[in-house]
Amino acid sequence: MKQIVLLPGDGIGPEIIREARRVLESVAQAYEHQFCFKEALIGGAAIDATGQPLPPETIEACLTSDAILLGAVGGPKWDSIDSSIRPEKGLLGIRKELNLFANLRPVRVMKPLINESALKPEVLEGVDLLIVRELTGGLYFGQPSERRTVDGEDGVVDTLVYKKSEIKRIVHTAFEAARKRQGRVLSVDKANVLESSRLWRETAIEVGKEYPDVLLDHMLVDNAAMQLIREPKQFDVVVTENLFGDILSDEASMISGSIGLLPSASLNDRGLGLYEPVHGSAPDIAGTNTANPLAAIASAAMLLEHSFGLIEEARTIETAIETALINGYRTNDLASDSKKGITTIEMTDAVIQSI
Amino acid sequence: MKQIVLLPGDGIGPEIIREARRVLESVAQAYEHQFCFKEALIGGAAIDATGQPLPPETIEACLTSDAILLGAVGGPKWDSIDSSIRPEKGLLGIRKELNLFANLRPVRVMKPLINESALKPEVLEGVDLLIVRELTGGLYFGQPSERRTVDGEDGVVDTLVYKKSEIKRIVHTAFEAARKRQGRVLSVDKANVLESSRLWRETAIEVGKEYPDVLLDHMLVDNAAMQLIREPKQFDVVVTENLFGDILSDEASMISGSIGLLPSASLNDRGLGLYEPVHGSAPDIAGTNTANPLAAIASAAMLLEHSFGLIEEARTIETAIETALINGYRTNDLASDSKKGITTIEMTDAVIQSI
Numbered sequence A, B: 001m002k003q004i005v006l007l008p009g010d011g012i013g014p015e016i017i018r019e020a021r022r023v024l025e026s027v028a029q030a031y032e033h034q035f036c037f038k039e040a041l042i043g044g045a046a047i048d049a050t051g052q053p054l055p056p057e058t059i060e061a062c063l064t065s066d067a068i069l070l071g072a073v074g075g076p077k078w079d080s081i082d083s084s085i086r087p088e089k090g091l092l093g094i095r096k097e098l099n100l101f102a103n104l105r106p107v108r109v110m111k112p113l114i115n116e117s118a119l120k121p122e123v124l125e126g127v128d129l130l131i132v133r134e135l136t137g138g139l140y141f142g143q144p145s146e147r148r149t150v151d152g153e154d155g156v157v158d159t160l161v162y163k164k165s166e167i168k169r170i171v172h173t174a175f176e177a178a179r180k181r182q183g184r185v186l187s188v189d190k191a192n193v194l195e196s197s198r199l200w201r202e203t204a205i206e207v208g209k210e211y212p213d214v215l216l217d218h219m220l221v222d223n224a225a226m227q228l229i230r231e232p233k234q235f236d237v238v239v240t241e242n243l244f245g246d247i248l249s250d251e252a253s254m255i256s257g258s259i260g261l262l263p264s265a266s267l268n269d270r271g272l273g274l275y276e277p278v279h280g281s282a283p284d285i286a287g288t289n290t291a292n293p294l295a296a297i298a299s300a301a302m303l304l305e306h307s308f309g310l311i312e313e314a315r316t317i318e319t320a321i322e323t324a325l326i327n328g329y330r331t332n333d334l335a336s337d338s339k340k341g342i343t344t345i346e347m348t349d350a351v352i353q354s355i
């Protein structure tokens, strides 16, 4: 029996995780699997209950589980507190503790929503890309990261650090993913300025030699930010370091018409994975039963695929999401101004209907 | 008599700078000014002639000039050479030598080109924003930036450094600019992760107190990358650190339909300014008389406004650019597939016509 740890977190987290769980239960029933769920605390909810954003019991529960599904963390309630106990520290902490170095963010265009995007439909048609973001290195974790005197004045320093082995393994992840897709890897860096990017590029070229069947290309991050809008179809797998990946994947979310649809997976090298929607905790609508559960549900589909190898079940959920959208179901974030959206629960029911 | 140093640089640089000069000369004639031009070397052209991307004579010429107009630097010819003498080092070097810390990148939507953008016209209407990018600090210049052993393995480090005084002065630039515009400053950072961003945000708030007439807001860089696409009209002045500004301003260039239109100004605290198109050196079309000269011409307009205080003359150039576009003149980058674009020289003639 597979054990799934649920980390509802803050804001709309608990609502969407509850709905994603319902979908997983309905898949379990339809395909005769047994999933066992265990809830644990993270983020602001964990701070409120225990004084820290990532309690040891949560890490322990995750380490002994088969997969983790997370809602969202953070909110204004915890914004002003000391930075060492911010909710985000829980998210960064769990990534680091579980060594979840490979963040996969697929971006597809949902046909029924193609007119909702700020981009023109003709630019969007056929877009299907995967951003592979390094998640446990770079500026996010480099030391020193501190206030200090610089040339005799008040100043500050952050440090971008990578070990070559860290670059290698994430680039391998990208090449492996490309093999199952269109066979193209684009490595994004800022090699005309940063030494870390030059090592990144060299390493990508080196690793690429082991994949003669996959095409490797390079692009500067500023140009990539432009090309993602200009012609998103040109991309297959995009691999990049932590902070560039953070920026580019949020930008790319606009391609799909809504950030409310996008799932992500964060994997370590032992096959453990944490799955979470790309969107945040949306504290303004928390508890109102109006949040869009689809990104959380799509994250559950990624969980089935990547952690349990249940490809058919994953496809079933993805198709069910698309069917619900084709049938016109829309939560508020997707509804046009004239129509009122359906509730979080109703949207989930619509998905479950076709499972 | 005002002295302008021209730095044609590489690729299409020489062609577009020659055309921008023609426009400046026609303005000088129309308004009875005297501009004197002096050419100097930078980038790959300088490497070829002198062995270094920024010869001392170039720095000397710039320091004794009233303003600088630069074309573009870089190209595949110099891509494989040792990183210490890359063409880009010339650009980074001149920014640092002249202390050009304030990079202004205005993004407006050109009505006649509103249908050329990948974004929908309704998203673009009314967009008029200014990105104020810090240009001489952060990861671009921080030390150490080197290969080194990390935990006993091959690794690399780059350093993001800011002095508080550097943050202060660029934030002041943004507030001053906002006063002449819609009175709103958005400071973009990654304060939920980076210590440097937390100092950035604190400093922005502190400086903001001196501008009670200007509204200050904050946004995380990942969200900003998204919002620039989702609803670009929401922005007035956006101020951010060097690398975030590099990425966001190239992304924002997509709003205007073409990077071939966008000018930039880089200013120091003594009023000296370097003006350059946002686009690169486009080596593939260099020497073919097909490059779009409008970004270089618009940069010349910014030069007249910011370095010489010639506001009317600057507006005249900007209106002439728009008129040329309204009249249907298009270089290849703007022409639809069915029509062949006009030449670089013809486009400039079209602009000069209405001066």
Ligand SMILES: CC(C)[C@H](C(=O)O)[C@@H](O)C(=O)O
Binding pocket: A088, A091, A092, A246, B192, B193, B222
């Ligand atoms: C909440 C924040 C620390 C996080 C990040 O920057 O990684 C988020 O933006 C993300 O992309 O998952």
Ligand SMILES: CC(C)[C@H](C(=O)O)[C@@H](O)C(=O)O
Binding pocket: A192, A193, A222, B088, B091, B092, B246
């Ligand atoms: C050429 C490069 C070093 C430069 C930068 O990153 O600043 C360019 O992209 C720019 O934005 O002017």
